[in-house]
Amino acid sequence: MHLALYLSDTGLHAGGWRHPEAQNHDPMQLSTWLSLVKKAEEAKFDFAFIADKLSVDDIYGNDIAATIQYRPGYARPEPMVLLTALSLFTERIGLGATVSTTYGEPFHTARTLATLDHFSAGRMAWNAVTSTNDGEARNFSRQQHLGHKERYQRAGEFIDAVHQLLASWQPGALLADKDSGVYADPQKVSYTHFHGEHFQIKGPLTVAAPPQGRPVQILAGVSQDFKTVAARVAEVIFTVQPNRERARQFYQQFKAEMATLGRMPDACKVLPGVMPIVGATQREAEEKRRLLDELVNPLAGLSFMSASMNYDLSQHDPDALFPDIFPLISGSKGRFEYVIAQARKEGKTLSEVAKAYAASASFQVMAGTAESIAEEMMAWVEAGACDGFVLMPADMPASLHDFADYVIPELQKRGAFRQDYQGSTLRHHLGLARP
Template structure:
């Protein structure tokens, strides 16, 4: 099922909840109001998913990392001792576990194109999409650190250009595997003994620079055709691949002006590659702090910031940059290391420029970054936060937001129970799901099957 909104339907924002046990502010777990969720407690994930579904959010979103951060100081001590997100649940497993606990909300999981196999990825995502009735999204990343590389038998992480080249081939191959079954393959003729039409099932016979796969997939095409593709990043390579492939962008845009410029430029570029502006949704991340009064929100922000340890952020940043920040003096100005970043380049080049412009010490940069991970951080009463989001949305700076609560579960509960109803009252956000699939919710079309038009006419064979 594909949902196409009429031109008279008012534009409404899309919202995703970034699911994290500890919150996005790297010291929030130390605050008295923080939850005390045991690692990988399924009841936490179920509760958050069901609350997000009651609020009609588009999807829940789970990030991933394939190692415990161990770049800072050449060890994982700072990451584990400061709880700088040292554990990452395997996201496809979590999303599969939530299929039966939810019925309408999208389930988005992160997949590394650098360290995953296309056949296994295609099979797992297709399976979850079938089981969920078409509610799966996949966030394709290239991973960032040497720590991850060493867990997969490599001495170091691939360079920036090669890993994006590999990711492009990976995504194209996964989609080709999904398309290896045409939608009308099933016959189920008991009298003749023919179950399926073998002419509607195709080998992919892929022999590329990075992968060699014969196919076909052993799972029929997913209900959405392809699960919704999400991409996150800010580099030029990211933009190139996102323009060609992505359907949702998880963006890092800290200010309204930058977000509006990025949105206008990206939507215009879509048309130059033959895609409609509505075929891709731009969702910047936000780290909201909501209070009963504005002063309450300011007090909570101050209290959270007082709990921050520079090493927590510097450990996280080192792994994301793939560059050890422990080698520099903590209270000295941040050195010019932009050219040495081999991990998340586009994002941290902007972070380092801020440090240079404002003459921050490494410790000061760490504390600043740990507050919001360089995302937009709306603050105030529920009414004030809702107004800020509507301002961004109406200014055409985004199509909605990925919500990364600063403190869990308090931040998620405040947003879902206080901010979302105000957005709904203003007509900026839906009050009910428009269909049954994630594509329906996002207003995205089912992609055509690349084999269907070219498939030769053959007599049906038994499967």
């Protein structure tokens, strides 16, 4: 199976930073991130991935107070700068980060990615996201976030433009031939001439062809608009799947959609997020999960959900039944269709759902021994539910160390995960062909 690390200084669980074992190192110190990435590289992860958001969330109550007080994660370095630094102190592990297609430009993105792929000797990936809320829009001189369908139309065009720019230089274009006086072969450098609804770009790129041909393309989501783009261009997708059967259905449907577009199933790796909570015994793992859940402040969940939905939940009674608001959501839609339907079916209050969502963000939680977690992960892959996982540590660094020190050796013992890297590029780790 393939394994990616969701790289966070505090972990995903909203109670993780309050856990007694949490260290809460300064996120603006490179050593904080480097220690985590080096641990992942020692464990032979395919790659580490850094998420990003372009605002401090203020959708809940139109104020940053709830977010700043109860949810860590906003005092963080710019991801591309961080990846540059991490690439200099690592050797084999792949490195990826989020790039907004709504608040970015293809030329700038392509140049940055190509440069980083050179500096890392072919270990880069990028997750093209459409961003989620009006807070981000207001940081880019707009008052309102683009609609869901328009965002994904722009995203598809943005990705195509980046790919064409990266292809404007062929391998071997740089000659530096002193005798002939020819520095670059003009037959191997071409204009891009990209003409779309959102972008018109002449090109060519100002960076030579990157080692991987182009960095690995990641997309994240579960909505139909997402799948339409992902089936055509994604090489890795991150999904949110609450159980194995729903993951299996999504996996089979997505691979079928790829086939209708003439793509081979192994040309894209499907990696749902998983939060393992490891204990020496089942009881110990469940006790740690219980403690983590108790440490979640409901306001952390309400602000988190509001920002992801781009909908202010403060206008509803937190102790009332979760409101039927799915048609009003203009942010992330795919995951909340299931969350809202289940909440109303089970009679859950808004506060109850918010607290549970802040604990796992609807990702699968596997609490148990290293042996039971390894067996469950293998069962997902063997059932045709995924090609591997994105590890979403509950707290840092303890959850990462528990997984790397105890679960990965169990996977290796069963022949389900690599003993060592066999190649040097991320494409090689993932078994992806050069474009």
